[in-house]
Amino acid sequence: MIDACYAAAVEPETWSDALDGIADAVGARGAVIVSHDPARTAQTLASERIADVNLDYGVGGWWQHDTRIRLGRERGIMRPGMVTVDEMYLTAEEKRADPFFQHFIDRHRLANLCAYVGADPMDRHTLSFSASRDVRNGPFEGAEIERMGLVGPHVIRAFRLTALVGEMRREAEGLTSALERMRAGIVVLDVRGRVRLVSPVAERLAAGYLALRTGAEPEAAEPIDSARFGRFLADVLPERSWPRQETILLRRRGGGRPLYVEALPLRGADPFPVAGAGLGGVVLLLRDLLAPSTRPIEPLLEQLGLTRAEARVAALVGRGAAPREVAEQLAVGESTVRSQLKAVYGKLAIRRQSELAVFITRLDSL
Numbered sequence: 001m002i003d004a005c006y007a008a009a010v011e012p013e014t015w016s017d018a019l020d021g022i023a024d025a026v027g028a029r030g031a032v033i034v035s036h037d038p039a040r041t042a043q044t045l046a047s048e049r050i051a052d053v054n055l056d057y058g059v060g061g062w063w064q065h066d067t068r069i070r071l072g073r074e075r076g077i078m079r080p081g082m083v084t085v086d087e088m089y090l091t092a093e094e095k096r097a098d099p100f101f102q103h104f105i106d107r108h109r110l111a112n113l114c115a116y117v118g119a120d121p122m123d124r125h126t127l128s129f130s131a132s133r134d135v136r137n138g139p140f141e142g143a144e145i146e147r148m149g150l151v152g153p154h155v156i157r158a159f160r161l162t163a164l165v166g167e168m169r170r171e172a173e174g175l176t177s178a179l180e181r182m183r184a185g186i187v188v189l190d191v192r193g194r195v196r197l198v199s200p201v202a203e204r205l206a207a208g209y210l211a212l213r214t215g216a217e218p219e220a221a222e223p224i225d226s227a228r229f230g231r232f233l234a235d236v237l238p239e240r241s242w243p244r245q246e247t248i249l250l251r252r253r254g255g256g257r258p259l260y261v262e263a264l265p266l267r268g269a270d271p272f273p274v275a276g277a278g279l280g281g282v283v284l285l286l287r288d289l290l291a292p293s294t295r296p297i298e299p300l301l302e303q304l305g306l307t308r309a310e311a312r313v314a315a316l317v318g319r320g321a322a323p324r325e326v327a328e329q330l331a332v333g334e335s336t337v338r339s340q341l342k343a344v345y346g347k348l349a350i351r352r353q354s355e356l357a358v359f360i361t362r363l364d365s366l
Contacts, residue, residue: 001018001022001025001151002151004018004021005018005151005154005155005158006157006158008158009158009159009161009165010165012166015045015162016046016048016051017047017048019032019033019046020049022151023047023049023131025147025151026114026131026140026144026147026148027137027140027141027144028114028132028133028134029049029050029133029134030046030047030048030049030050030132031046031047031050031129031130031131031132032044032045032046032047032053032057032129032130032132033045033127033128033129033155033156033159034063034127035120035125035127036069036078036125036126036127036128044063045159050108050132053108053132057104062100062104065099065100065104066100067089067090067098067100068086068089068090068113071090072084072089072117075089077089078117078126078128079126080117080118080126081117081118081153083114083115083116083117083145083148083152084114084115084117085115085145086112086113106135109134110132110133110135111132111134111135111136111137111139112132112133112140113130113131113132113133114130114133114140114144114145115131115148116130116148116149116152116155116156117152118155118156119156120156120160127156127159129148129152129155129156131148183287183288184201184285184286184287185198185199185201185202185203185204185205185206185285185286185287186198186283186284186285186286187199187202187206187212187218187283187284187286188281188283188284189217189218189233189237189281189282189283190281191237191281192217193217193218193233193237193281194215194216195212195213195215195216195217195218196214198212198214201286202284202286205259205287205288206259208221208252208253208254208256209222209250209251209253209259210259210286217233218233218284221250222250222251222252222253225250225251228248229248229250231245232245232248232261232263236265236282237281237282246262246264247260247262247263248261249261257288258289259286259287259288260286260287260288261285262284262285262287263282263283263284263285264282264283264284264285265283266281266282266283287365289365297315297360297363298311298312300363301314301315301363304348306343306344306347306348307340307343309330309340310340310343310344310347312330313330313337313340313344314341314344314356314360315360316330317341317344317353317356317357317360318356318357318359318361319357319360319364320357323337323338344356
């Protein structure tokens, strides 16, 4: 069950099964994790068997009326590391007179509850991992309470890890999305130059240029570039003086346009050192310099004061079209195109077509 909780930290969809398994191990109907942070107390995680109870507790607002939380705080019972049962909060007579037990617990046919209280390792707010008896069962017994004490700390840690892993995944997905929009890929190397991570875009861009295998050093696919790429890696690894050569162009095996590779150092300590060799290392940024633009650049040119017609002319001429070809494509006179081109040069502070070509190429690469 402990293994199942840590597995759920990276596969959140398995949490319900893990909690159901623990509930079975302690003779409970279901299990639930509740945060006692006032900012997120309504956020809970429960086993499927008591999903309706959990929904009513959170969305129905019953968490605001849970007498056990109030009494636990008042009496100092809810301290990290403690295992509690209902009898520590209320007597049987007090339960029968308490609105929370009358209108929530009784309606869902629940009985005794056993909880492990833990502290969030990040913000120190307390959380409880609880198992609820069915109304037909009696109170929790010694062995069952002991099991809650054994598994509870792991449940709390794994629950917090679930949130951390989720945040990291969202950040990684955002970075991947941004790199895809700029048609760039990343390859993360450890301090010894071995591949730790290859983004999907990098995997696509590297085909024919680099051999990338997790746990091995990357290699140039074109034999003639092999020694040169080896020297490039030696220069950019942290053990060497940084930087001597931080960019390189690689040829494609069998021919084709070059691939641009830039090395960026990784600094700082790895927050999860057990995951690998530490965060220190190198990121290789891969870019296809001749990839077509994925978005129109005319709106960007209009931001610089060009009219829509001038922006269209600037884009076409900057990409290599002659004024006569632009005139035919836009169905206007060549003299009109040349007049608009002159206005473009003035507004962009350039003097010749070669400068315009460089400017448009840079915009296309953004």
